[in-house]
Amino acid sequence: MATPAGTTQKAWRVVRRGSPSQALKFQNDLPIPTPSPGSVLVKIQAAALNPVGYKLMKLLPNLIAGRPHVTEHDVAGVIANGNGTEFKEGDSVLGLVDNSKKQGALAQYAVIPAEGLVHIPPTLSLAQAAGLSLVGLTAVQGLVDILHIKAGQRIFINGGSSAVGALAIQIAKTEKCHVTTSCSGGKIEGVKSLGADEILDYTASPLWNQLSSATTPYQFDAIFDAVGTTALFTHSKAYLSPKGTYVSIVPEMNGVFGTLWGLFETSCRPTWLGGTPRTFKFFSMKPSKKNLQYLADLAREGKLTVPVDSEYAMEDTLKAYERLMTGHANGKVVVNITH
Structure with a gap:
């Protein structure tokens, strides 16, 4: 009962x-x-x-x-x-x-x-x-409602082995995007099983450096940051399309001063003072029956776990x-x- x-x-x-x-x-x-x-x-x-x-x-x-x-x-x-x-x-x-x-x-x-x-x-x-619920709503609202991802786009998801990142990979693949993501070397196989097309080991060297120095240049339509990495945004001119958007669910937590500086770099610093010439957005998840039903339907169809x-x-x-x-x-x- x-x-x-x-x-x-x-x-x-x-x-x-x-x-x-x-x-x-x-x-x-x-x-x-x-x-x-x-x-x-x-x-x-x-x-x-x-x-x-x-x-x-x-x-x-x-x-x-x-x-x-x-x-x-x-x-x-x-x-x-x-x-x-x-x-x-x-x-x-x-x-x-x-x-x-x-x-x-x-x-x-x-x-x-x-x-x-x-x-x-x-x-x-x-x-x-x-x-x-919480991680799924965060992923779908960031990717679908804010970034408006479309089939054929190239998306970078920072933190593919995180709970939010794991759902974000599956949602982006359901929307027929090409997904590059990051995780530690020991988690690559698990992240690959979620459908990621390309995986970078963030422990090898800073992600922004790997993306900036790649032999074949990266050019993403959107970046979804499930970790909060300030440097990934401040260097993104090299790998994020001029019309692309960088969405983060959290700021980089690095002590009070470091966190405030990161917020200034991502959200406040104008381009004429050396700010990054790319669109940056923070967002907080909001309860949504529509989004929750979308996730449940994907799971029912075997497209999301x-x-x-x-x-x-x-x-x-x-x-x-x-x-x-x-x-x-x-x-x-x-x-x-x-x-």
Whole structure:
């Protein structure tokens, strides 16, 4: 049964600033929320972790972060209360939880707007479904909605082995683009299996140098940066078409001064002061049922999969964060929610 047996639930809440081991507290007495009109109650079965989760735990003070609150966004589960929406009890769904309501993915239940959910395609496991929403929405919005990629274009995706990069490669190939990407030498075979046409090992030498000095010059129609590498943009005149656009999902994190300088170089420095004569755009992912359905349809058609690195029990959530924080996860790190 998806309907709650009681009125309280288990969850991991962020109660203070710090690393996950310092900031998170496991509680078993939180009230199960009641859905408002247009929303449903989801019985969460799996939750995927994202680097932004632990980074915000470390960075933001309690007042700004609105603590305490349940952490993480990505969920897969079943409808416990359809509340008069398109969904009925027992439907398998995936989507995002809004932390601003003090809710999060690392809980047994969450109230989510029906507009923020889609049915899980049968081609995805529960763990894969949990890991799709945030990284998939980021990839499709960057490539399709902002860069407007088209068949035949040559695209460079920085960070092909990252969770966002892995989805971006598959989406770009579905749109019939030629994809060049980057990863470390040890991950080349895995990235190649996603469909990338050409792969550069970023540990061999700086990517901008490899691209600038290639025997056959590169000329990309667009660059999608899933890592945040300032130098890749500042040297892009050599390999990004004059009409091309460089899109990044994050700034390069290099201490306070280094990060601010990178933002100046990419977003503020005019060309007459030595700025790069190419279009640069930052963007933040926004929930979108249309985009989420696009991703689910690709998965249903066998054109998209979600790499999963590892799965952990709910009580081992801190170990799951330890794995994620190594930076060596080959796919999503997923927590299975117990009931």
